[in-house]
Amino acid sequence: MIAFANALEPLRMANYLSRKNLYSWFVINADSADSTDSTGPASGAASNGLSLSPMYRADEAPPCDILFVCGGTHVREAVTNDVVKLLRVYAGRGTPLGGLCTGTFALAKAGLLNGYRCAIHWENLASIREEFPAILFSSDLFVIDRSMFTCTGGTAPLDLMLNLIRLKGGKSLASDVSEQFSVERIRDQKDQQHIPLLSRVGFGHEALLDAAVFMEMNIEEPFALDVLAEQVGLSLRQLERLFKRYLNITPAQHYLNLRLRRGREFLLQTNMSVMEVTVACGFQSSSHFCKSYRSLFGYAPSRERHQDHSLPPAPPPAAVRSAA
Structure with a gap:
């Protein structure tokens, strides 16, 4: 939930401060139609127990400019065949893709990150490097490599979005959004996530x-x-x-x-x-x-x-x- 909210709220605030509809968003349930209730897409529970109501099922989701997948603590169980299929469909359309926190694992599982640099939460770095040797995993807070936008968890999605806002709305708007959220400075791709040494060496x-x-x-x-x-x-x-x-x-x-x-x-x-x-x-x-x-x-x-x-x-x- 913290990764999801930190990605979404800067976009809302950018709209509010600019008085323009710069960004819009929707949430997709990746389950196929035959595995969801006929009345609509099923809600999903975050790790804190709160539920999030998707707006679309995978088979009815409209095109978008970037598709982000947000992962939590049990991402391996959550990355079903339906999730992989959805990501590959959007990749086939040429849609840029992003991973928030452990959501990067879903992109890797779908075979979409080979040859790319990317970021993921430090707890997953050691194991995922072994599992996907063709992917260049970085210890940076976030990585933008061509059409792939990946970041670590916690507050890192906030920094990624502030940098994207700076690209579209300018440095002044990004600074205004950061001030609204009491962010002392906007971190960039030179910043690295702090990785406890114990997790790296055991x-x-x-x-x-x-x-x-x-x-x-x-x-x-x-x-x-x-x-x-x-x-x-x-x-x-x-x-x-x-x-x-x-x-x-x-x-x-x-x-x-x-x-x-x-x-x-x-x-x-x-x-x-x-x-x-x-x-x-x-x-x-x-x-x-x-x-x-x-x-x-x-x-x-x-x-x-x-x-x-x-x-x-x-x-x-x-x-x-x-x-x-």
Whole structure:
């Protein structure tokens, strides 16, 4: 329900603030006609117990500009043959598709994401990567790759929709919508979902977890890696092997990325100067900070506060409609 509401409400607010019918939406029950009541599509219960009344059955749903599928905690059981069939029908029409939270699993199950980058809630990342090796799963909050719009759960659909609103209605409208919802800033495709390290490496790797926590706690005055390894009872070589095996990154790069992402938070959420951020993130010179920042994010930190963070070229939809 939280993913569904966070996707829908920004569109309603955009209509309200613009005094235009920029967006309309409808909800589809994917069940086939012979599996639903003849009087209309059956309601579906969200994980919080509240029911949502679909407007159409799959066989009577009209065309739309984007079809989103929203998934919850038991998405595997919910992705029936009817759901797969519906998604393939819309894909066959050339309709752009989206996944909210675990709804991305439905698109993957339907075979529609091979070769695409996409996002899904962090709890599902490890297992779904094994199941669908042809799909490029990202740890980003949301991903727009050509005609596929996918995002993680919770409040991430709000950020995805705000970015879509910015495409269609302009930056001012998107900012106005975010202000109505008391959103401090609109996150973009450079932002990643926070993935608890335990969910990525599993139990039994306390030394690796301790090392990662140690890094997060020592951003301003970073430790040398050999000292850090000693702190958690490992040799530097052992530490490097653990990071490479379970996180597919060197400890040095992981530490650097942590410091750079903390720097981005400072730039976006405070009035600190680039030099002040440089010092706060443990860099000896602003030139090193700026070079590393550009390498990770694609532009200099001085541009961060003026960056529009525009999305990759895509035809702005005339309307965005959701499917549960």
